[in-house]
Amino acid sequence: MNYIWYFLIVISIIFGAVNGKLNDVANAIFSGTELAVKIILTLLGIMTFWLGIMKIAEKSGIVEFLSKILNPIAQKLFPEIPKDSPIIGDVAMNFSANALGLANAATPIGIKAIEGMQELNKDKESASNSMCTLLAMNTAGFQLIPATVIAILAANGCNNPTEIIIPTLIVTSTAFISAIIIAKLFKRVFPPQKDCEVINAD
Amino acid sequence: MPIKEFIDILSLWTLPAIILIILTVALIKKVPIYEAFIEGAKDGVKVSFNIIPYLVAIIVAISMLRASGAIDSLAIVCSGILNKIHMPIEILPLAIVRSLSGSAALGVFSDIIANNDINSYTSKLAAIMLGSSETTFYVLTVYFGAIGVKKYRYALLTGLSADLVGIIMAIIVARFFFG
Numbered sequence: 001m002n003y004i005w006y007f008l009i010v011i012s013i014i015f016g017a018v019n020g021k022l023n024d025v026a027n028a029i030f031s032g033t034e035l036a037v038k039i040i041l042t043l044l045g046i047m048t049f050w051l052g053i054m055k056i057a058e059k060s061g062i063v064e065f066l067s068k069i070l071n072p073i074a075q076k077l078f079p080e081i082p083k084d085s086p087i088i089g090d091v092a093m094n095f096s097a098n099a100l101g102l103a104n105a106a107t108p109i110g111i112k113a114i115e116g117m118q119e120l121n122k123d124k125e126s127a128s129n130s131m132c133t134l135l136a137m138n139t140a141g142f143q144l145i146p147a148t149v150i151a152i153l154a155a156n157g158c159n160n161p162t163e164i165i166i167p168t169l170i171v172t173s174t175a176f177i178s179a180i181i182i183a184k185l186f187k188r189v190f191p192p193q194k195d196c197e198v199i200n201a202d
Numbered sequence: 203m204p205i206k207e208f209i210d211i212l213s214l215w216t217l218p219a220i221i222l223i224i225l226t227v228a229l230i231k232k233v234p235i236y237e238a239f240i241e242g243a244k245d246g247v248k249v250s251f252n253i254i255p256y257l258v259a260i261i262v263a264i265s266m267l268r269a270s271g272a273i274d275s276l277a278i279v280c281s282g283i284l285n286k287i288h289m290p291i292e293i294l295p296l297a298i299v300r301s302l303s304g305s306a307a308l309g310v311f312s313d314i315i316a317n318n319d320i321n322s323y324t325s326k327l328a329a330i331m332l333g334s335s336e337t338t339f340y341v342l343t344v345y346f347g348a349i350g351v352k353k354y355r356y357a358l359l360t361g362l363s364a365d366l367v368g369i370i371m372a373i374i375v376a377r378f379f380f381g
Contacts (some may be wrong), residue, residue, distance in 0.1 A: 008263040008264065048250070049246070061227075102216060119325070125353055153315070156316075162209065171375050174371045175334060175371065176364075186359060201240075
């Protein structure tokens, strides 16, 4: 992440200078912080609401119920998570919220899932394999109906906006499945996390 | 248009239905729903504050990149290759930006449909690309920010590879359906 962040900023400054937009780049620092705060404010409300609702779902046994049903698939996708763990239920609800296009609900629920994974994580500073798989599922953007895009197309006078549903579904399913396969491949290539730090500390 | 009506009803009802089901099941199982909500909501506040530094770092960097015009320069440099793979030049900024920023992707998409016929191949390809995307950088920042993970290992590479698969598939599928 250090290199990526450095790369993004250096590229911006070099291209800003070449394109004569250095002033815009400097202004972007402030507009960027403003945008970040706006996003956080929205997120703060959404997170508070949905983590509240999720606590109710957890206490009423809905999350546990989902965990039990999905256990066979979950064992393959997340071998490190113990059987019948509520984390699987959270992952299932995160996936469902994404599929239904409820991005606002999906993020808080996904964060609840990754918090559970962090408790099992050996090295708290680095991402575990389960986390990488969860994020692969989330960054692929699987969605049954792209409602926002259809609404924009319809508003701009498109004849038949719903005809993009099937093509989009094909693309998004392929990307989703590829994401999981790619994550499983990288898992073998990348060095495992160091898990001996606790022992060394003793 | 029955499909359109069905989708409208579906989008209208999913959210209320989910909340209704969760609350009703909880009440039947005698869960103190209000107390449970507050307990969970407190975590929401805490987690959101954890995310702030991570989000500021990445959003500022991406805002700078967009302001620098680097993405447009790249589109011009790549125009030869883009023609060969049947990707209109104006699509490239969307293909890049959709992994970086959701609001920016929406802006680029609006530009594309404003400057092209709404029923054209370019507009349809843009719609499919936007509809099948998720802001990879944002998702990683928020999720890892919430739990304080700083080493992403292969998570970013996986996300970006899948985005690339999505871009290629979008072109193939759009060519097949609308080309």
